[in-house]
Amino acid sequence: xxxxxALLALSLAAPAVAQQSAARFDFVTYSxxxxxxxxxxxxxxxxxxxxxxxxxxxxxxxxDFYLVTSTFAWFPGIPVYHSRDLxxxxxxxxxxDRPDMLDFSGLALDRGVFAPTIEYHDGTYYILNTCVxxxxxxxxxxxxxxxxxSGPHWLDFGGIDPSLYFEDGRAWIINNDAxxxxxxxxxxxxxxxxxxxLAAYKMKGPRHLLVDKGVDPxxxxxxxxxxxxxxxxxxxxxxxAEGGTADQHAQTIYRSRNLTGxxxxxxxxxxxxxxxxxxxxxxxxxATGHADMVKLDDGSWWAxxxxxxxxxxxxxxxxxxxxxxxxxWKDGWPSILPPRTPMPASVAxxxxxxxxxxxxxxxxxxxxxxxxxxxLMLRSPKGAPWWRIADGALTLDARPVAAGALAQPSYIxxxxxxxxxxxxxxxxxxxxxxxxxxxLLAVANENHLMFAGLEGDKLVVRRRISKDEPxxxxxxxxxxxxxxxxxxxxxxxxxxxxxAQWRPVGDTAWRSIAKDVDASRLATxxxxxxxxxxxxxxxxSAP
Numbered sequence: 001x002x003x004x005x006a007l008l009a010l011s012l013a014a015p016a017v018a019q020q021s022a023a024r025f026d027f028v029t030y031s032x033x034x035x036x037x038x039x040x041x042x043x044x045x046x047x048x049x050x051x052x053x054x055x056x057x058x059x060x061x062x063x064d065f066y067l068v069t070s071t072f073a074w075f076p077g078i079p080v081y082h083s084r085d086l087x088x089x090x091x092x093x094x095x096x097d098r099p100d101m102l103d104f105s106g107l108a109l110d111r112g113v114f115a116p117t118i119e120y121h122d123g124t125y126y127i128l129n130t131c132v133x134x135x136x137x138x139x140x141x142x143x144x145x146x147x148x149x150s151g152p153h154w155l156d157f158g159g160i161d162p163s164l165y166f167e168d169g170r171a172w173i174i175n176n177d178a179x180x181x182x183x184x185x186x187x188x189x190x191x192x193x194x195x196x197x198l199a200a201y202k203m204k205g206p207r208h209l210l211v212d213k214g215v216d217p218x219x220x221x222x223x224x225x226x227x228x229x230x231x232x233x234x235x236x237x238x239x240x241a242e243g244g245t246a247d248q249h250a251q252t253i254y255r256s257r258n259l260t261g262x263x264x265x266x267x268x269x270x271x272x273x274x275x276x277x278x279x280x281x282x283x284x285x286x287a288t289g290h291a292d293m294v295k296l297d298d299g300s301w302w303a304x305x306x307x308x309x310x311x312x313x314x315x316x317x318x319x320x321x322x323x324x325x326x327x328x329w330k331d332g333w334p335s336i337l338p339p340r341t342p343m344p345a346s347v348a349x350x351x352x353x354x355x356x357x358x359x360x361x362x363x364x365x366x367x368x369x370x371x372x373x374x375x376l377m378l379r380s381p382k383g384a385p386w387w388r389i390a391d392g393a394l395t396l397d398a399r400p401v402a403a404g405a406l407a408q409p410s411y412i413x414x415x416x417x418x419x420x421x422x423x424x425x426x427x428x429x430x431x432x433x434x435x436x437x438x439x440l441l442a443v444a445n446e447n448h449l450m451f452a453g454l455e456g457d458k459l460v461v462r463r464r465i466s467k468d469e470p471x472x473x474x475x476x477x478x479x480x481x482x483x484x485x486x487x488x489x490x491x492x493x494x495x496x497x498x499x500a501q502w503r504p505v506g507d508t509a510w511r512s513i514a515k516d517v518d519a520s521r522l523a524t525x526x527x528x529x530x531x532x533x534x535x536x537x538x539x540x541s542a543p
Contacts, residue, residue, distance in 0.1 A: 023438030088357025187222025319532020413536030435542030496520030
């Protein structure tokens with residue numbers, strides 16, 4: 001057995017650590033409470049993959065589409081999604097699903113695996129990626145996109161955001177890296193290309209500079225990144241993001257008659273952005289960019305890309321999400337959104353048969369022998385398992401690892417996917433000291449988190465919104481638990497406001513732990529930009 005499944009199997013037989021408390025979670029439910037939008041017939045609404053799913057890359061193989069997104073230092077990493085209609089997606093695996101594949105130990109959550117690219121060639125699937133903080137660039141291979149994927153084959157080039165282009169039996173890597181010479185300003189980057197021997201996993205031949213700075217060097221563009229090359233009607237098209245991944249994000253286009261350039265910017269650039277629109281527009285979508293395009297059998301083109309849905313300014317608890325729009329072509333150039341065009345409320349669906357997608361709500365009863373593949377933990381597991389699944393419950397050891405430590409706390413979670421949503425769980429826990437706790441933990445990153453649950457003889461809410469605060473956060477609310485050791489907990493978010501509630505098992509009425517908690521500092525823009533909230537069971541004791 002391999003990976004997460006093997007660790008879980010081992011954990012079933014592993015005895016609990018002596019004198020260590022453990023918390024039993026009988027179930028976890030997720031309820032999407034955002035209003036269901038009514039759409040015109042034949043249309044869909046974005047995002048197609050809501051919640052923390054940034055940097056999408058897509059490949060079409062026959063009638064099937066496969067998509068991957070970034071996970072940084074979360075484990076398992078690089079989820080693989082499948083669809084046949086581009087609108088509805090289901091996760092079929094994780095490319096990084098074995099602890100020995102990459103070592104995330106000690107990494108901040110915004111390190112780890114950045115911006116994967118998925119490609120298919122001659123019977124093999126490839127994921128090209130960068131592990132920031134752990135040996136740079138690598139490629140994974142598989143015969144089945146659901147896995148298993150190979151261990152990382154490390155490649156000798158620098159930079160981030162690599163993609164693959166195949167032609168005439170040869171393979172090329174295109175990526176963001178430092179410019180030639182000394183950078184002229186912060187964010188000055190370049191796009192490069194070099195051939196790679198994928199049989200030997202060796203770089204070969206000269207590096208070719210494709211773009212220095214960006215579309216208009218005079219404006220000092222920042223962070224040209226996420227490049228992809230497509231060949232259409234004899235031209236090579238180079239598409240890349242620019243402007244950084246916040247509200248100035250944009251997608252740009254270049255083309256050349258030769259693969260290695262020179263590349264000329266298109267007459268209309270960027271080909272998608274929302275930075276040219278007023279911030280106070282209704283239902284704003286921001287940060288559009290990092291696109292990848294795919295051609296359908298009917299000749300139409302579509303783009304997947306990341307964007308955010310802020311509730312105020314640039315604040316969102318959902319992180320960067322995956323969106324879908326059609327690509328139009330005019331005079332030999334593609335466009336995703338014309339200049340000064342807001343994201344449409346809905347779009348006509350691709351001409352494809354319907355495909356199953358994710359459930360809006362879910363309930364986890366822990367009745368399978370291993371964790372479902374969309375559960376995440378902080379960093380790679382090391383040593384003896386601290387979780388067990390048995391008798392229809394998840395048990396977490398209350399270990400002396402703080403929620404905000406650069407280690408691996410006893411915690412698993414799933415992505416928040418709606419602006420208004422709630423989690424409910426039933427937990428059995430009898431704290432042996434005032435420092436032991438168990439409940440629900442919401443994590444944006446190690447410095448931005450919120451906990452609600454039992455702690456000592458109380459029920460508490462803790463919040464951490466700065467690296468200068470304690471690693472377990474600061475207690476912002478508490479109520480007595482009156483000796484209760486079996487309780488149900490409910491943690492709810494509505495844009496930037498949170499509610500924490502509890503009730504003894506058997507009671508029907510919810511009791512408040514904390515009302516109207518300001519959760520806005522957990523928003524993506526305050527927590528390093530990269531991730532959205534991940535919420536789930538947690539247990540801990542004092543160091």
